[in-house]
Amino acid sequence: MAKVLVVTSGKGGVGKTTSTAAIGAALAQSGKNVVVVDFDVGLRNLDLVMGAERRVVFDLINVVQGDAKLSQALIRDKRVDTLSILPASQTRDKDALTPDGVARVIAELREKFDWVVCDSPAGIEKGAQMAMYHADEAVVVTNPEVSSVRDSDRIIGMLDSTTLRAKNGQKIDKHLLLTRYDPARAARGEMLRTEDVLEILSIPLLGIIPESEEVLRASNLGSPVTLSNPESAPARAYFDAVRRLQGETLEMSVPSERRGLFGKWFKWRVA
Ligand SMILES: Nc1ncnc2c1ncn2[C@@H]1O[C@H](COP(=O)(O)OP(=O)(O)O)[C@@H](O)[C@H]1O
Ligand SMILES: [Mg+2]
Numbered sequence: 708m709a710k711v712l713v714v715t716s717g718k719g720g721v722g723k724t725t726s727t728a729a730i731g732a733a734l735a736q737s738g739k740n741v742v743v744v745d746f747d748v749g750l751r752n753l754d755l756v757m758g759a760e761r762r763v764v765f766d767l768i769n770v771v772q773g774d775a776k777l778s779q780a781l782i783r784d785k786r787v788d789t790l791s792i793l794p795a796s797q798t799r800d801k802d803a804l805t806p807d808g809v810a811r812v813i814a815e816l817r818e819k820f821d822w823v824v825c826d827s828p829a830g831i832e833k834g835a836q837m838a839m840y841h842a843d844e845a846v847v848v849t850n851p852e853v854s855s856v857r858d859s860d861r862i863i864g865m866l867d868s869t870t871l872r873a874k875n876g877q878k879i880d881k882h883l884l885l886t887r888y889d890p891a892r893a894a895r896g897e898m899l900r901t902e903d904v905l906e907i908l909s910i911p912l913l914g915i916i917p918e919s920e921e922v923l924r925a926s927n928l929g930s931p932v933t934l935s936n937p938e939s940a941p942a943r944a945y946f947d948a949v950r951r952l953q954g955e956t957l958e959m960s961v962p963s964e965r966r967g968l969f970g971k972w973f974k975w976r977v978a
Contacts, residue, residue: 709817712824712952713842715866717858719829721850722886725922725932727826728756729942730846732931733949735790739821742781745795746838747828748804754794757784758929766796771808777815786934791820804837813841831861839870844880844952846913850887851898856907859883863908882913884948889918890961914948915961916941940964 714727724747731743745753745767754760759782765775770793777793784790793816796803816823827838839845845866849859863881872879885901892898905912921939925932933942940962947957 709820710822710844711813711817711842712822712844712846713827713839714824714846714848715827715835715839715862716848716855717829717831717835717862718850718855721848721855722884722916722922723829723848724752724756724826725926726846726848726884726886726916726945727753727824728931729933729945730949730952731822731824732784732787732790733933733945734822734824734952735784735787736933736937737949737953738789740789740819741822741824742791742793742816742820743824743826744793744816745826746804746834747826748795748801748834749797750828751795751797753826754782754792755929756926757792757931759784759792759794760929763794766794767812768796768803770812771804773808777812777819786930801834804834806837806840809837810841831858831865835862836865836869839866841871842866842879843872844882846882846884846952847908847910848884848886849904849908851885851893851901851904853899856899856904859908863910881910882952883908883910884913884916886916887918888915888961890963912959913951914944915959916944916948917961917963919964 714723716723727743731741735741762782765780769775770777770780781791825838828834847859849855866879917940919941921936922941925935928935933945943962
């Protein structure tokens, strides 16, 4: 049965869009049929990160309002054929997303895909509520700093009260994804420790994504990091997170870049 997953946080700039692209791609790379949906109306970043911006013709709002069919708006990824994106509109009003229209589009997506991964806008207002309303599961993206943790706490409260599942008395599975984690700064005490974040938010840890230049490089290339550089530290962290999302139990670690002698030799050999 299809699963709807929302990637949410409250705070902006913590890595939601990056994580939506990487998680969606990693799920598709494992053979699942995946669509990533951009609910960040007005900003429209997901298509850029996915490298699909020049292929956008119709968007989520067109489909919600009945001006385009879903099949006209979905863009199939050129690298992984089980991955699609439903882009957001850059120009339209956020209020164009009506609850009934969104419900209809989500129901249609559930029939076509194994995973529907929704990228949420920042904040705790209507846009974020709309993105999480139909979710079965949530990835709460959090940076190891006080303001991000506080906003994640508020989002967890919303997930437990304002979603369709909550209203039906069902539980929504929540997973914590700690992103932009810098082990050196953590060791110097400049960031919150993982244990402290876990103690405050008390939801299970899905993964720890290290701060890495590879993420910026991937986004400039228009590619999820799991596709542009699958061996990189953030990509390996996302692959592990996605395996946990699918029920595997793996030891928790923060991947680091492989810069051993062998790595250099290997690079030299293939150059
Ligand atoms: N693990 C990471 N390492 C380095 N930079 C990151 C990482 N994750 C996200 N970023 C950068 O942080 C910025 C905000 O990320 P984004 O995914 O757009 O956040 P959000 O969608 O929550 O606003 C982007 O410039 C992105 O490239
Ligand atoms: Mg975003």
